Amino acid sequence: MNASQALSRFIVNATYDQLPADAVAAAKVAILDGIANMVAGSTQELADIIGQYTRALGGSPDCSVIGWGFSTNAPAAAFANGVFGHCLDYEIQGFPPTHGTSSCLPSALALGEIRHASGKTIIEAYALGWDIQGRMRAASAPASNPAFHPPGMVGPLGGAAASAKVLGLDVPQTQMALGIASSRTGGLTANTGTMVKSTHPGNASRMGVEAAILAGMGYTASEEVFESPVGYAAALFGGNVDWDILTGGFGEPWRLVDPGYDVKRFPAQVYMQNPIEAVLNLRSEHNLDASMVDRLVIHRRGRGHSGPIPASGLDGKFSVEYCAAAALLDGRVVIDTFTDERRFAEDMEEALRKVQVDPDADDSGGVRVTAHLKDGRTATAECRTFKGSAGNPMTREERMDKVWDCIGRALSQSDAQRVIDLCEDLENVSDITELMAILGQASPARA
Numbered sequence: 198m199n200a201s202q203a204l205s206r207f208i209v210n211a212t213y214d215q216l217p218a219d220a221v222a223a224a225k226v227a228i229l230d231g232i233a234n235m236v237a238g239s240t241q242e243l244a245d246i247i248g249q250y251t252r253a254l255g256g257s258p259d260c261s262v263i264g265w266g267f268s269t270n271a272p273a274a275a276f277a278n279g280v281f282g283h284c285l286d287y288e289i290q291g292f293p294p295t296h297g298t299s300s301c302l303p304s305a306l307a308l309g310e311i312r313h314a315s316g317k318t319i320i321e322a323y324a325l326g327w328d329i330q331g332r333m334r335a336a337s338a339p340a341s342n343p344a345f346h347p348p349g350m351v352g353p354l355g356g357a358a359a360s361a362k363v364l365g366l367d368v369p370q371t372q373m374a375l376g377i378a379s380s381r382t383g384g385l386t387a388n389t390g391t392m393v394k395s396t397h398p399g400n401a402s403r404m405g406v407e408a409a410i411l412a413g414m415g416y417t418a419s420e421e422v423f424e425s426p427v428g429y430a431a432a433l434f435g436g437n438v439d440w441d442i443l444t445g446g447f448g449e450p451w452r453l454v455d456p457g458y459d460v461k462r463f464p465a466q467v468y469m470q471n472p473i474e475a476v477l478n479l480r481s482e483h484n485l486d487a488s489m490v491d492r493l494v495i496h497r498r499g500r501g502h503s504g505p506i507p508a509s510g511l512d513g514k515f516s517v518e519y520c521a522a523a524a525l526l527d528g529r530v531v532i533d534t535f536t537d538e539r540r541f542a543e544d545m546e547e548a549l550r551k552v553q554v555d556p557d558a559d560d561s562g563g564v565r566v567t568a569h570l571k572d573g574r575t576a577t578a579e580c581r582t583f584k585g586s587a588g589n590p591m592t593r594e595e596r597m598d599k600v601w602d603c604i605g606r607a608l609s610q611s612d613a614q615r616v617i618d619l620c621e622d623l624e625n626v627s628d629i630t631e632l633m634a635i636l637g638q639a640s641p642a643r644a
Contacts, residue, residue: 200423203444205371213317223453229620231298237603238281239264243392260307261637271307278303279399287464292456299398300352301326301359304405308363309629316626322359330355331452340437349384349397356405376418377408379429390512460585463530465514470583471564476524479578492569496558510540522548607640
């Protein structure tokens with residue numbers, strides 16, 4: 198049995214009743230977080246372009262475009278909602294890092310809306326999509342080319358897995374869906390910090406939907422797309438894939454549980470979470486504000502993707518210096534921290550000149566910050582395991598603060614509460630269209 202056959206059998210044979218309670222609980226937390234990201238993301242500047250683009254394309258009005266008040270065909274809705282889900286860089290992050298939620302949840306929701314799928318089906322599809330893309334990411338991580346953005350490489354496989362499950366494809370059809378999706382991979386890390394980055398998971402969701410629809414109609418692909426000497430593993434990873442990781446121990450455990458995931462506390466790249474929290478710790482532990490600081494040094498492994506002078510607010514999500522400066526100035530890092538208005542404010546320009554990165558720290562995980570104060574003193578603080586990480590999880594109340602901030606940007610309080618209630622009781626939702634009808638309403642910015 199080759200890899201695509203093994204993966205396809207796992208996808209087809211797995212059922213909600215086989216999911217352990219901890220996997221269901223982890224999926225529901227992740228799905229609510231993902232929906233919150235999509236709602237908030239739909240209000241962003243880049244969403245203006247994506248929403249208008251999607252509406253202009255037209256299409257059968259079957260699937261809701263979140264926050265926009267119109268419906269379109271499943272691939273287009275999955276694309277738009279995938280972009281919305283990723284554009285804040287606020288969604289959960291797995292191990293190794295790849296953006297599994299925005300690559301497969303929009304696929305499951307779009308097709309689920311057409312099929313009037315139950316909440317249990319969405320949980321199944323999400324858990325499988327997360328697992329398949331996570332397996333491939335873990336199996337190929339040592340050979341990954343850093344020029345490729347991981348969700349563009351493995352995300353279409355997760356999108357196809359989730360889509361195949363919602364459509365109820367059989368094993369041969371699911372194998373074809375994975376084969377089709379394997380030819381829809383791509384995404385360059387050079388576009389990190391730009392609007393294009395969020396299209397990588399958006400494309401993964403769209404391609405996953407399209408692959409499953411085509412496979413269900415009889416479209417064919419290679420039966421050995423992963424192992425072929427001219428196939429997926431050879432093309433993207435030089436053939437260096439750990440097949441035991443990819444196809445071994447299905448459901449033992451589910452990847453949502455082990456290795457689990459980080460829930461981001463701040464809407465920035467996962468590698469920015471420790472630096473931000475370290476600076477916030479510095480402020481609170483030493484009762485500091487930016488006016489007292491002459492120079493701030495961030496001790497960490499590496500400089501980060503974006504440089505000390507990010508080109509935009511969006512680019513600031515990947516700049517250690519910008520994230521640290523924002524935390525020092527404002528005592529918080531929130532969605533509006535990454536607008537161009539905040540990025541180019543006079544006080545931010547001044548604060549950025551105070552921050553420098555020491556990229557040679559011994560500990561590749563923890564971050565230590567040192568403030569050199571104007572009165573000659575120094576103050577230090579650190580963060581080794583940020584709040585929300587798998588090793589230091591948030592409480593439900595802390596997670597709900599994030600969810601409310603996101604969902605409240607586009608929905609009324611009563612609708613936001615209904616979304617939360619449905620997601621937290623998702624296994625008892627008989628028809629996902631009830632949830633999608635709320636999410637698909639035009640936000641106040643679109644009305």
